[in-house]
Amino acid sequence: MLSSTTLYFIVFNLVIFVLLMFFLNQQQRKGRSLSCLVLLGLVAGSTYGLALHLCPFYDAAVLKSTLQWISLVSGGYVGLLKMIIMPLILVSMFSAVVKIDSSKSLGKISGLTIGILLFTTMIAAFIGIFVTESFGLSAASLVEGTRESAREVVLQGRVGQVSNLNIPHIILSFIPKNPFADLTGARSTSLIASVLFSTILGVAAHKVSKEDKKLAASIKSFVDVAQSIVMRLVKMIMSLTPYGILALLVSVVADSNANDMLHLLGFIVASYVAILLMFMVHGFLVSLVGISPISYFKLIWPVLMFAFSSRSSAATIPLNIDTQINKLTVPPAIANFSATFGATIGQNGCAGIYPAMLAVMVAPTVGIHVDFTFIISLVAMVVIGSFGIAGVGGGATLAALVVLPTMGLPITIVALLISIEPLIDMARTALNVSGAMTAGVITSRILVRTDKKFKAKSIE
Numbered sequence: 001m002l003s004s005t006t007l008y009f010i011v012f013n014l015v016i017f018v019l020l021m022f023f024l025n026q027q028q029r030k031g032r033s034l035s036c037l038v039l040l041g042l043v044a045g046s047t048y049g050l051a052l053h054l055c056p057f058y059d060a061a062v063l064k065s066t067l068q069w070i071s072l073v074s075g076g077y078v079g080l081l082k083m084i085i086m087p088l089i090l091v092s093m094f095s096a097v098v099k100i101d102s103s104k105s106l107g108k109i110s111g112l113t114i115g116i117l118l119f120t121t122m123i124a125a126f127i128g129i130f131v132t133e134s135f136g137l138s139a140a141s142l143v144e145g146t147r148e149s150a151r152e153v154v155l156q157g158r159v160g161q162v163s164n165l166n167i168p169h170i171i172l173s174f175i176p177k178n179p180f181a182d183l184t185g186a187r188s189t190s191l192i193a194s195v196l197f198s199t200i201l202g203v204a205a206h207k208v209s210k211e212d213k214k215l216a217a218s219i220k221s222f223v224d225v226a227q228s229i230v231m232r233l234v235k236m237i238m239s240l241t242p243y244g245i246l247a248l249l250v251s252v253v254a255d256s257n258a259n260d261m262l263h264l265l266g267f268i269v270a271s272y273v274a275i276l277l278m279f280m281v282h283g284f285l286v287s288l289v290g291i292s293p294i295s296y297f298k299l300i301w302p303v304l305m306f307a308f309s310s311r312s313s314a315a316t317i318p319l320n321i322d323t324q325i326n327k328l329t330v331p332p333a334i335a336n337f338s339a340t341f342g343a344t345i346g347q348n349g350c351a352g353i354y355p356a357m358l359a360v361m362v363a364p365t366v367g368i369h370v371d372f373t374f375i376i377s378l379v380a381m382v383v384i385g386s387f388g389i390a391g392v393g394g395g396a397t398l399a400a401l402v403v404l405p406t407m408g409l410p411i412t413i414v415a416l417l418i419s420i421e422p423l424i425d426m427a428r429t430a431l432n433v434s435g436a437m438t439a440g441v442i443t444s445r446i447l448v449r450t451d452k453k454f455k456a457k458s459i460e
Contacts, residue, residue, distance in 0.1 A: 006062055013052065013066040017250065020044050021073070024242045037242035038302040042309070045249025052254040067254060070247050077244030080237045081315045084230070086183045088318050089191070089340060090198045091230045095223045096333030097202025098209065106199070106333070108447060113337045116439040117346030118383055120285070124278050124352025124431075125382040129375055131274040132360040137267060139361045139413045191314065195340045234318050241306060241319070248309035252422065264420045267357075274353045275427045282438045289445035299327045300437055307433040308426045313343040313350075316433050324437060330444040338443060342436020349428030349435075350396035351386035355403035358417075362409045381406055396421075396428060 023044070028037055052063060100106055176182050176193035183194055205223075209216035283293030297304075303323050307316045317339050324335035346352075359378050363370050385402040404411050417424075 006059075006065070009058060009062045010065045010069070013062070014069055016048065017070055017247075020048060020246060021243055024246060028239075028242065034238075034241065034302045035298070038245055038305045041242040041245040042249055042305055045246040045309075046253050049250040049253025052250070063254060067251050070250055073243055074247035074251055077237075077240050077247070078310055078312065078315050080240070081310075081318055082185075084233055084237060085191075085314060085317050086185065086194055087230055088234060088321065089194050089336065090183065091226045092321065092332055092336045093195055093198035093340075094202045094205065095227045096331070096336055097199050098205050098219065098223050100202075100206070100333055105447075106203070109334050109337055109443060110341075112443045112446060113334065113341055113439050114345060116442055117338075117342055117435065118386065120278075120281070120348050120435050120438065121346040121352040121386045122379055122383050123281055124274075124348040124435075125356040125379045126375075127274050127277050127281070128353035128356035129360050129370075129378065131270050131277070132357045133370070135266060135270040135273075137270055137357070137361050139358075139365050189344070191317075191340055191344050195337070231322075234322055238319060238322060241302065245305060245309045252309065252426070264417065267417065268420055268424060271353070271357065271424045272427055274357065275349060275431050278348055278353065278431055279434060282434050285438055286441055289442055291441065291445070296328075296441070299323065300434065303433060303437065304430045308430040311422065311425050311429045313347065313429055313432045313436070316429075317343055320433060320437060324440050328437070328441055328444075330440045334440050334444050334447070338436050338440030342432065342439060346386050346435065346439075347399070347428075347432040349431035350425075351399040352382060353431070354396045354424075354428060355385065355400045356382050358400050358413050359403060359407055359409055362404065362413050363407075366409060368408070378403070378407060396425060 024037060024041060027040060032040075052058065052066065058066075097106060173187070173189045174192045174196060176197040178186075179194070179197040181187070182190040182197065184190070187193065205219050209219050279297075283296065286296050287293050300323055303316060303319050306319055307313065310316065320339040320342075321332075321335045324330040324339065325332055328335075330338075356378060360370055363374065368374065381403050382399075385399055385406075401411060404413075
């Protein structure tokens with residue numbers, strides 16, 4: 001039973017949080033842009049979270065109860081985003097495929113998008129290796145505590161889940177054997193399976209439209225109505241983004257552990273340097289197709305901030321697609337493919353930089369020299385692993401569990417870094433989403449230049 005003093009502090013904290021939400025609402029009513037509102041939510045959430053974390057009057061009970069109530073906003077917002085992922089994928093992909101002129105165009109979109117995702121993951125792996133070597137990071141200095149030991153036991157059990165993975169098995173897992181189950185997110189590959197199901201359904205509808213002109217008008221009308229309803233739903237939920245980011249940042253900052261961060265500061269700084277370098281690569285790549293990197297990052301800023309605070313590439317899919325279509329002028333088919341595949345394949349941060357850094361840190365401790373042969377083998381394994389993690393789900397940890405044992409390396413380091421995972425994972429997730437959007441933009445511009453059927457405006 002909570003004491004009256006504890007209840008007083010909790011109510012006081014929640015009143016302040018409500019006032020911050022009211023402030024954001026007032027700014028929204030004044031017509032502030034989404035980018036501005038997201039920045040305000042980010043600053044307000046971080047500041048208030050830090051105040052809660054440092055307040056000497058609050059014990060664990062006050063902080064825990066306060067964050068539980070605040071999670072109604074953050075958890076509710078993320079839940080709403082997850083709610084619209086599958087309907088958005090189903091309707092948007094179906095609509096995009098129906099409106100594509102030929103199946104050849106569909107093949108170009110999917111092939112080019114996946115190719116760019118894997119290419120950027122390869123670059124991310126090289127950057128991870130370079131930064132780790134430059135900082136002189138090593139797993140030898142890490143200390144294993146009680147929590148880390150418990151985590152290692154759990155990870156050892158999960159290694160068996162990925163040890164027998166092979167490319168044919170992974171590809172087969174993408175097939176939507178039960179599309180209705182996949183639409184509920186029943187499997188780790190449900191996202192890709194739902195995309196494939198929507199694509200196949202769209203191809204069938206496209207063929208029917210070509211064969212029967214009478215049905216073509218009905219199919220087009222159905223597609224337009226369904227897409228309008230889903231996109232309206234997306235916009236309704238997107239309007240809640242500033243409040244969601246406010247609540248998410250309060251929880252992240254207030255619940256952080258400063259001692260763990262200081263102990264592993266070297267790895268944290270190195271990780272952020274590698275991630276920043278990869279963001280620069282994304283900017284360089286979009287500049288090659290005639291887009292200003294500064295304008296590009298300004299447009300995708302709200303998406304990156306939500307990915308940063310939510311730590312969920314999948315939950316960012318609706319905002320990702322909406323931004324690509326309405327701000328980056330990417331055709332719907334390409335936007336849907338890049339956003340969805342980018343959340344499961346070729347993740348630059350979680351599946352590129354992270355496992356490469358861990359492998360280079362661990363290798364010397366088991367007598368393996370980090371030479372040219374090792375680096376090439378590691379990068380190849382990272383690229384393959386980035387394609388394979390979609391088969392088992394789980395993000396950075398499972399990417400590491402795929403790469404490290406395959407390279408003959410122990411997985412202990414994954415457990416040793418558990419305390420700082422949330423802090424680094426925020427930036428990694430933002431990089432994953434940036435990689436997906438970069439793939440969409442580049443694919444769009446390449447196809448616009450090489451295929452007259454595609455149309456897209458330029459970003460100033």
